[in-house]
Amino acid sequence: MTRTWKRAAAGVGLAVLGLVGTGMAFHHGLTGAHRPDDREFGLGPRRSAGGRYVASLQAARPIELRKLLTMRIVLTDSTGGPVDGATLAVDGGMPEHRHGLPTRPRVTRPLGQGTYQVDGVKFNMGGWWVLTFRVDAGAARDSVTFNLDL
């Protein structure tokens, strides 16, 4: 807990970790509350669990606690082409505290070029959060998980 707060307090959290995340370290989602390696954190790009998609998050930084946020997710297929027309469902939480998200965020509109607007995201506490997007685009269902350190 101390560790995560030190990061959060630095106020650089996501800005730095977002860059770290571009190392394309792919991860198959979360099993239990074991905190992943630092390289697994950030806004992406992240490969989906089944390898079908690559996704990145876009958010105003630094990410503010206690505020309803609007984010974007950019979705491409494994060849880098934008994925439009997908259905996305958002879930997540804090594995170390065994609780989910404080709100029920959802994709509110597609913006084209594989980009989708996500509204109603809120992080009320500092620490390790996960955001998982279940992606359903035609026959190819998959999910992609982001680790965020706030």
Place this chain on the structure above:
Amino acid sequence: MQARPVLVAVVAAALAAGAGLAAPADRWSEEERATIASMSLSALEPIPADPSNRYADDPRAAALGQRLFFDTRLSGNGRVACATCHDPKREFQDGTPLARGVGTTDRRTMPVAAGAWSEWMFWDGRKDSQWSQALGPLESPVEHGGTRAQYVHVLARHYRREYEATFGRLPNLTGVPLRAGPVADPLARGAWDALPAARRDSVTRAFANIGKAIAAYERRIRYGRSRFDRFADELARTGRTPDGVLSRDEIAGLRLFIGKAGCITCHNGPLLTDQHFHNTGVPQAAGLPADPGRERGAKAVLADEFNCRSPYSDAPAGACAHLEFLDAANPEMRRAFKTPSLRNVAERGPYMHAGQLATLEAVVEHYDRAPAAPRGRSELLRPLGLTVRERAQLVAFLGTLSAPLSTPAAPLAPPD
């Protein structure tokens, strides 16, 4: 020469011991300094607008709201005002485990200060604005115990000029009984149901304006700067622990608060609350029915007659995102209660949603012990393992968060 480093270390240790552990208290990492700065009142954002109350920042509405706040005529027995439980001399609370109006409630009175920064009101968040919150107790059979028709009659008789100057014409009350409203009392409810819908609506609109006036008053009640804020701001400015602001035990308590004890996880930001709801295994209050907390409150606020999306709200379409993205079916919210602000917390025991814990020592002991929840699941995963001394240091730190409210004296006293 070989002995010299050892000698230096011994001398340093002796100096540190002699200085009462001053050295560790003086050192903060960059991250710790940023965390402490994030807790200062200086980091508080400007007061959020309330689009659901177009009178929120109207001084005339606030002046009327102050008079209404102290007026015992707004009750079934003529003896209960908002200020009865929300006593300005006691942090706008009553110092008792369960609030007592015309009867006794199941919950602890909450303080009023800085409510404007809160998305959800009450321990279970069943209201989503200060004005809709104010209306709840007025019609509760154990709090004010009256009806909305009665209260609008009080407006017409005693406040017509002030009311109409701000809110426009009061409704015609001819034929509206004194005791009528959608309340538990069957006679009052029957009289209410017998009124035509348009008359019910006009009375309800004036009743809602009572809440909006009281909210305009309550928005002015703010926390003042505490010793902790002085400490945090000086630390942020100079990068060094300021002298003579906090004691060593208080500083050690701060270190525990943001570190080993993890209090800051939920008690974060300048108001020291994440404004959310948590099950922390608080014991069931003796003699009371099981309290589902936020699990019920989340459903209640969606159905609330005066919520942000209601016809009595001034919010434009799309301005109620907190309701739009509310998860009202989250099982984690069973027996979850609002994280209270810790500002002035030492001035207002007993603690928890039904005043189950009498002292801050008992509260810290509860979090240290992390007991299982009586219902639902506690988010406290394991005991903290604090020493007796560390628990006392945390309590000492909490005392540094106290300060007189920043509100000018006039709003804190009963009006003439």
